[in-house]
Amino acid sequence: MKKLSWFAFFLLFFASCLDDPDCYQLHNDFVGVTFRVMGTGKGDSVFVKNFTTDKFEHKPSFLYQINYFEEKGTFSFEAPQDKTNFLSFAYTVKNQFISEDCGSAFVLSGLHILGHDLDSARVINATPSKGSGTNIEIYRCPETDTMTIDFNQLYATSDGVIITNKTSRHVSHQFESITTDFSGIVFTGPGTTINLPVDTTKNETTFTFKTGETTNTLVVTYNLVTEQRYRPCGIQTFVNELAIKEHTFDSVSFGLNANDEPARTLEDPHIANLRVFDCPSTNLMQVNFISSDGAAKSVTIKSITADHVAGDLLEKPYTNTTVTLPVDLASSASTFYIKYANDTVDTLRVTYTNTGLQLYHACPDPVINGLVESPDVSNINVITNSTVLKFPPAPNVEITVN
Amino acid sequence: MSRLRLINISLLSLLSTLAFSQKSDSVRADSVIKHSFIPTGVRVGTDLISLFKTQFQDDFNGWEVNADVDFHRYYLAIDYGAGSRTFLSDTSGNYSNDGTYWRVGVDVNLLLKDPDRNMVFFGARYGKANFSQDLTVLAWNQFTNSREYLEYHDGSVNAHWIELTGGLRVKIWRAMWMGYTARFKFGLQSDDTENIIPSDVPGYGRTNKDSYWGFNYQIFVRIPVRKPPPVTYKLKKKKKKV
Numbered sequence: 001m002k003k004l005s006w007f008a009f010f011l012l013f014f015a016s017c018l019d020d021p022d023c024y025q026l027h028n029d030f031v032g033v034t035f036r037v038m039g040t041g042k043g044d045s046v047f048v049k050n051f052t053t054d055k056f057e058h059k060p061s062f063l064y065q066i067n068y069f070e071e072k073g074t075f076s077f078e079a080p081q082d083k084t085n086f087l088s089f090a091y092t093v094k095n096q097f098i099s100e101d102c103g104s105a106f107v108l109s110g111l112h113i114l115g116h117d118l119d120s121a122r123v124i125n126a127t128p129s130k131g132s133g134t135n136i137e138i139y140r141c142p143e144t145d146t147m148t149i150d151f152n153q154l155y156a157t158s159d160g161v162i163i164t165n166k167t168s169r170h171v172s173h174q175f176e177s178i179t180t181d182f183s184g185i186v187f188t189g190p191g192t193t194i195n196l197p198v199d200t201t202k203n204e205t206t207f208t209f210k211t212g213e214t215t216n217t218l219v220v221t222y223n224l225v226t227e228q229r230y231r232p233c234g235i236q237t238f239v240n241e242l243a244i245k246e247h248t249f250d251s252v253s254f255g256l257n258a259n260d261e262p263a264r265t266l267e268d269p270h271i272a273n274l275r276v277f278d279c280p281s282t283n284l285m286q287v288n289f290i291s292s293d294g295a296a297k298s299v300t301i302k303s304i305t306a307d308h309v310a311g312d313l314l315e316k317p318y319t320n321t322t323v324t325l326p327v328d329l330a331s332s333a334s335t336f337y338i339k340y341a342n343d344t345v346d347t348l349r350v351t352y353t354n355t356g357l358q359l360y361h362a363c364p365d366p367v368i369n370g371l372v373e374s375p376d377v378s379n380i381n382v383i384t385n386s387t388v389l390k391f392p393p394a395p396n397v398e399i400t401v402n
Numbered sequence: 403m404s405r406l407r408l409i410n411i412s413l414l415s416l417l418s419t420l421a422f423s424q425k426s427d428s429v430r431a432d433s434v435i436k437h438s439f440i441p442t443g444v445r446v447g448t449d450l451i452s453l454f455k456t457q458f459q460d461d462f463n464g465w466e467v468n469a470d471v472d473f474h475r476y477y478l479a480i481d482y483g484a485g486s487r488t489f490l491s492d493t494s495g496n497y498s499n500d501g502t503y504w505r506v507g508v509d510v511n512l513l514l515k516d517p518d519r520n521m522v523f524f525g526a527r528y529g530k531a532n533f534s535q536d537l538t539v540l541a542w543n544q545f546t547n548s549r550e551y552l553e554y555h556d557g558s559v560n561a562h563w564i565e566l567t568g569g570l571r572v573k574i575w576r577a578m579w580m581g582y583t584a585r586f587k588f589g590l591q592s593d594d595t596e597n598i599i600p601s602d603v604p605g606y607g608r609t610n611k612d613s614y615w616g617f618n619y620q621i622f623v624r625i626p627v628r629k630p631p632p633v634t635y636k637l638k639k640k641k642k643k644v
Contacts, residue, residue: 068546096600096609096610102494104492104537104541121642
């Protein structure tokens with residue numbers, strides 16, 4: 001038994017000596033570059049051309065393959081609008097024979113920066129990798145005058161007595177323009193989270209948001225601190241103690257910073273300083289069109305008018321299986337006149353109960369329930385168990401059309 | 403390679419058998435050897451594997467001389483050798499080295515009561531090598547779309563390392579001894595060379611791992627310098643019958 005143990009022990013000795021080296025990715029010729037913002041040191045997503053793929057990419061870090069037949073190189077960071085920065089570096093290349101099958105490996109080390117025109121850069125790992133990790137960190141000066149706003153839609157469910165499922169979701173708005181009182185238009189187009197400049201020459205900025213026919217304003221005040229925090233950035237003006245002076249949105253509140261405190265300081269990378277909330281509409285009644293067999297039926301509607309609304313509710317003829325109509329919150333009854341393509345008209349009159357229940361403190365519109373059709377018309381029915389108006393709208397009324 | 407492995411394993415089994423059969427023949431449980439730290443002899447030998455590889459392996463050329471001196475159960479061990487290796491790669495270049503090395507250390511014999519001084523031992527060594535190396539590289543440069551040929555030479559490279567050892571020494575016939583030494587080598591440090599990172603260090607072996615196993619089959623001649631202390635036996639007390 002003792003002899004057998006010795007035999008097995010030395011057999012294992014030999015087995016351990018006989019494995020072949022791995023030929024995969026022999027050279028450590030990759031340099032990882034990570035972009036960060038000075039101060040917080042947080043990662044920064046930059047939009048530059050990846051010269052490996054020759055495409056502009058929005059990424060917080062890049063991995064570049066460097067030439068092991070040279071001992072220096074230059075990264076050229078090309079941003080849109082022909083803005084280009086460079087970073088020159090050098091390294092040591094040695095060779096090591098790995099095996100007859102694999103050949104030689106180029107072993108790179110001693111990576112160091114020769115020069116750059118960036119705000120700041122440093123080597124954190126002088127040994128290039130075989131395809132992962134960070135070797136060089138590039139820091140940029142923080143933008144100190146940028147306030148971030150995100151837009152949200154509030155939701156809640158109610159039967160007219162209790163309120164449940166209070167939630168909010170980011171929502172995109174199509175902005176015709178966002179202007180400031182010191183620099184004109186600063187943003188156009190769709191946006192969910194928008195970065196806006198504040199005036200660093202005074203302690204207050206007024207923003208005007210135009211979306212369709214709606215115009216909202218927001219006035220913020222703040223404190224300015226001018227000092228040199230980061231040597232490469234020189235003297236900068238920092239904004240803190242942000243406050244909401246006035247606004248015309250449904251609701252505006254502060255976003256939270258990493259400490260779960262109101263984000264009253266403008267930070268970079270940007271976090272939402274302000275959150276704008278849209279109240280849920282409580283007066284939207286959904287009407288479905290069905291055929292006599294109960295199947296959904298698409299209809300073309302020329303116009304929809306209502307006693308409580310001036311003009312046509314439709315801007316142009318509309319073809320669909322469903323339409324959403326706003327009931328009059330100031331009354332307990334609403335009447336709509338739906339004119340079809342063949343000029344026939346259905347008159348939809350509903351009565352309902354204004355419960356006085358508000359879904360949110362900041363949202364004054366009450367919950368509507370007890371929806372009934374009055375008077376009873378043979379081809380119009382209020383759907384059983386759907387007498388509460390909801391947001392987003394749910395089917396409340398069915399109109400049978402031929 | 404597989405034939406060499408078979409021979410290795412066969413020799414191992416043979417030596418193990420010899421060692422343990424001798425022990426069982428000659429050692430009595432009640433034997434005692436008088437402690438003495440004065441050396442009784444010098445054992446000088448050579449590594450058979452190196453000689454065998456030099457003869458039959460094209461890419462290796464080398465020899466190794468081993469010697470030890472006993473100080474009771476402790477043995478001062480000294481090795482000196484030379485080696486050169488050539489690695490040829492058809493597609494991407496060649497590597498070769500040539501140099502000498504030495505090791506010095508202590509072995510501890512676990513068999514204290516063996517009158518023939520057979521050894522089962524463990525120990526440690528410090529090893530140092532000096533060698534030259536050459537490397538040629540044939541590689542594709544993807545940045546210039548061309549094939550590059552590079553040639554490097556290092557004239558004098560120093561390397562040192564540590565070994566943990568274990569093995570056997572068995573008296574075969576008169577002054578003839580055989581044995582094997584297994585070496586666990588680690589902590590290799592070499593000079594900061596300009597262009598080539600050593601792929602192989604004489605006396606150490608391949609450098610692509612943090613640790614490396616080595617093995618020697620050795621044949622020795624023991625030159626006695628004095629008579630070893632005698633083996634005595636304890637007298638057993640006879641139990642009195644009541």
